[in-house]
Amino acid sequence: xxxxxxxxxxxxxxxxxxxxxxxxxxxxxxxxxxxxxxxxxxxxxxxxxxxxxxxxxxxxxxxxxxxxxxxxxxxxxxxxxxxxxxxxxxxxxxxxxxxxxxxxxxxxxxxxxxxxxxxxxxxxxxxxxxxxxxxxxxxxxxxxxxxxxxxxxxxxxxxxxxxxxxxxxxxxxxxxxxxxxxxxxxxxxxxxxxxxxxxx
Amino acid sequence: xxxxxxxxxxxxxxxxxxxxxxxxxxxxxxxxxxxxxxxxxxxxxxxxxxxxxxxxxxxxxxxxxxxxxxxxxxxxxxxxxxxxxxxxxxxxxxxxxxxxxxxxxxxxxxxxxxxxxxxxxxxxxxxxxxxxxxxxxxxxxxxxxxxxxxxxxxxxxxxxxxxxxxxx
Numbered sequence: 001x002x003x004x005x006x007x008x009x010x011x012x013x014x015x016x017x018x019x020x021x022x023x024x025x026x027x028x029x030x031x032x033x034x035x036x037x038x039x040x041x042x043x044x045x046x047x048x049x050x051x052x053x054x055x056x057x058x059x060x061x062x063x064x065x066x067x068x069x070x071x072x073x074x075x076x077x078x079x080x081x082x083x084x085x086x087x088x089x090x091x092x093x094x095x096x097x098x099x100x101x102x103x104x105x106x107x108x109x110x111x112x113x114x115x116x117x118x119x120x121x122x123x124x125x126x127x128x129x130x131x132x133x134x135x136x137x138x139x140x141x142x143x144x145x146x147x148x149x150x151x152x153x154x155x156x157x158x159x160x161x162x163x164x165x166x167x168x169x170x171x172x173x174x175x176x177x178x179x180x181x182x183x184x185x186x187x188x189x190x191x192x193x194x195x196x197x198x199x200x
Numbered sequence: 201x202x203x204x205x206x207x208x209x210x211x212x213x214x215x216x217x218x219x220x221x222x223x224x225x226x227x228x229x230x231x232x233x234x235x236x237x238x239x240x241x242x243x244x245x246x247x248x249x250x251x252x253x254x255x256x257x258x259x260x261x262x263x264x265x266x267x268x269x270x271x272x273x274x275x276x277x278x279x280x281x282x283x284x285x286x287x288x289x290x291x292x293x294x295x296x297x298x299x300x301x302x303x304x305x306x307x308x309x310x311x312x313x314x315x316x317x318x319x320x321x322x323x324x325x326x327x328x329x330x331x332x333x334x335x336x337x338x339x340x341x342x343x344x345x346x347x348x349x350x351x352x353x354x355x356x357x358x359x360x361x362x363x364x365x366x367x368x
Contacts, residue, residue, distance in 0.1 A: 035299075036299065094328075097299070098252065098253060100249070100251075100252035101249065101252050104248070104249050104252065109249075110248065111249040112330055164329070166354060167326065
């Protein structure tokens with residue numbers, strides 16, 4: 001892909017806005033005034049995690065200008081680790097806010113329809129981190145297939161989780177982020193074709 | 201989820217609330233009637249998560265906090281649908297004034313001679329993804345029921361909830 005310096009700048013500007021706008025919009029949520037700081041942190045950890053999910057496929061698919069493939073891969077790993085931290089903070093802070101609600105969610109007996117999607121995405125993110133650490137023990141194709149399968153669960157689970165929640169995220173920015181994350185993920189999977197066999 | 205509605209009754213004094221309860225019953229009663237007997241009112245089952253952040257023995261109060269939101273409802277006996285007077289209903293929620301687990305977010309009230317209760321509390325706001333309230337009826341003589349009804353809209357300023365209690 002040939003790109004001038006300005007198109008590169010534009011891509012980074014759009015990406016930054018796609019991440020910043022949902023966070024800023026959530027900062028204006030009326031619900032914040034009725035929440036303790038710990039509960040507020042829980043919500044924003046979730047939003048940040050979802051926003052970071054937009055960067056991951058763009059790094060994996062080499063869509064971001066100015067990054068060498070090696071650099072992009074390192075940043076992808078770093079953000080992957082950050083995602084795990086964001087999920088842990090999200091769940092831990094929710095646990096502090098209301099322990100029985102989180103226990104219900106983790107045991108899949110919550111009355112809220114969105115919990116199961118969030119918990120599925122959480123386990124898929126953790127599993128993704130584990131297999132990433134041990135990826136050299138897998139064959140390349142198996143690693144790519146497994147990681148992609150988990151990513152599908154992570155992205156789909158997170159989007160459904162977020163869309164069903166009446167929380168601090170502003171509706172339009174939430175839908176927009178969901179569409180962007182889904183589109184970036186689908187496009188990257190279609191481009192990288194993890195099911196394809198490598199010719200040596 | 202909408203809690204089971206009350207059956208039609210002939211109240212001694214026809215108030216707006218009675219009219220609403222009657223109208224709701226006309227549309228919502230089908231699920232309560234067991235096939236065995238048309239006069240049998242099924243008990244209200246405890247809802248998932250209903251007991252979360254429950255603090256036993258919440259005090260009977262005039263209202264919870266500053267008020268502004270009305271939690272109302274009916275308490276009936278399973279089977280014959282007789283109104284139950286003097287039943288203690290405990291209510292708590294995440295409101296504009298505090299979290300569910302805060303003791304000051306909890307309060308209780310008693311049903312009147314017609315089995316009706318109403319308690320003013322601060323405005324319920326969405327928490328853990330849904331605007332919802334919690335109600336408990338754990339009086340002796342009847343099986344304990346915990347409810348977790350949802351507000352149809354987060355801007356609603358009242359919620360009507362019915363209990364049908366099964367004698368223990």
